[in-house]
Every structure is written in C-alpha cells, then in structure tokens.
Amino acid sequence: MTEKTGTFVVTHAESESAVVRDVETAQVHTLGSNPGLEVHDVLEATVAPEPPLEVTWQVIDVEDRRTVEIVDSDLEPTQHSKELAADAEVGDLVQEERAGTGEIHVFRVPGDEIAAAAEDVLEDEETIARAARLEAVRVEVRRSADDGVLSVRYLPD
Template identity: 85%
Template sequence: MTEKTGTFVVTHAESESAVVRDVDTAQVHTLASNPGLEVHDVLEATVVPEPPLEVTWEVIDVAERRAIDLVDSDLEPTRHAADLAAEAEIGDLVKEERAGTGEIHMFRVPEGEVEAAARDVLEDEETIARAARLEAVRVEVRRSADDGVVSVRYLPD
C-alpha cells in the first residue's frame, strides 16, 4: 500500500464519495467515502489506496482542514494594484507579495472582458489550489471595468 501525504483540495463532494486533488502534482484521487468534506475544503492529509483494486482512496489522517472562501468583491483594485497592472501588457500576470503573508495577482484584459475574466478566476479550480499552496483562507476578486484590471487577493485570514 502506498500512502501519500500532501495538501489536497476537494473538487467534488457527494454524501458517499468525494474527489480530492493534490495541489502540488494535480493528481486526482477519488475517495471511496466522504468523511464530511465539502467542495473547496483544503486538507493537509494522508491518503491510501483501498484494496484490492486500489482505484479509490481513503483519508487515513488529517493534520489540518480549512475552507477557502471565494469572494466576488464589489470593490475595485487598490490604486497600487491598478498602477502595477497598468504597466503590464494585456494578459500578462503581475504578482506581488502582501505585507505579512499572501499574494496579490493583477492582470489587464481587453475592454469589455473584465466581468468574464473575473468570473473565470472565481470558477477555476486552480484558484483554490493556488490559495492552498499560499496558505490563504480567503480569495478576493476585484475588478475595474474602467481600467480593464482584475486583481486576485490571496489572503491568510
């Protein structure tokens, strides 16, 4: 039996089963049962394949469990974030560490595509995986249609 310890994000959850994704390798593990997990939960855990076929997995240890809160904010990006994004080409990602912990990611999009870009970020599973890697518990998406800027704030609390 090969156990695997890592950081996992719950991508799908039903009463009888769940699917978790390793945030470092992107490997997906289908759990044979759901030990009370919900979509967007992040686990620092150990999983093992279930015999005899070893196609489903079981969570055998959870060191930490936290939820990632996705927030579609009605606030605009900070002036600093907008200024940083304004220096970038459309589509280029600008990253900046926050004072303390976390990161802010900013990018510009073509005129008229700000809402769609913000929605894509909120619906993308990789947003949650990135938050888990950054040890964030809150992801706040801000946008400015006037500037064509979307900022994604990965916050520790």
C-alpha cells in the same frame, strides 16, 4: 500504490464519496467514502488506496483542514493594484507577495472582457489550488472595467 501526504483540495463532494486533488502534482484521487468534506475544503492530509482493488482512496490522517472562501467582490482593485497594472501589457499577469503571507495577482484585461475574465478566475479549480499552496483562506476577486484591471487577492486568515 502507497500512501501520500500533502495538501489536497476537495473538487467534488457527495454524501458517499469525494474527489481530492493534490495541489502540488495535480493528481486526482477519488475517495471511496466522504468523511464530511465539502467542495473548496483544503486538507493537509495523508491518503491511501483502499484494498483490495486500490482504485479508490481513503483519508487516513488529517493534520489540518480549512475552507477557502472565494469572494466576487464589488470593490474596485486597490490603488496599489492599479499601479502594478499600469505598466503591464493586456494579458500580462503581475504577481506580488503580500506583507506576511498571501499574494496579489493583477491582470490587464480589455474593459469589455473583464466580467468574463473575473468569472474564469472564480470558477477555475486552480484558483483554489493556488490558495491552498499560498495558505490562503480567502480569495477576493476585484475588477475595474474602466481601468482594465482584474485583481485576485490571496489572503490569510
């Protein structure tokens, strides 16, 4: 095995170890030590297998480190998000790039399932990985049961 450079999200962290996931390949690496990482941290880093067995990995260089904040907002989706969802079928995803960086994802969801759908997004590791790929530092989940609209906003700093 050889060292890998990429974008990693921390999916598990304890005082003695951590688990990072490559956001491009979804490959998981267990770190043999924890250099101060916390769950939801995003690293632009290089990792390498630890000798002699090469079953655990170590962080050998960190180019950038940021934390992705996941917010379960009590705000309703914006009017624009509701307009994006207006022509979508239930279950459809509409994606739109934000001006600058980031994206907005809008889902049509039956009103009685909106809370569960929001919870799924908030707990899904892929939400953090997507934020890392989009260089977002904040993910804001908004919902409106009346309109059947769930919006996920991937926001830069």
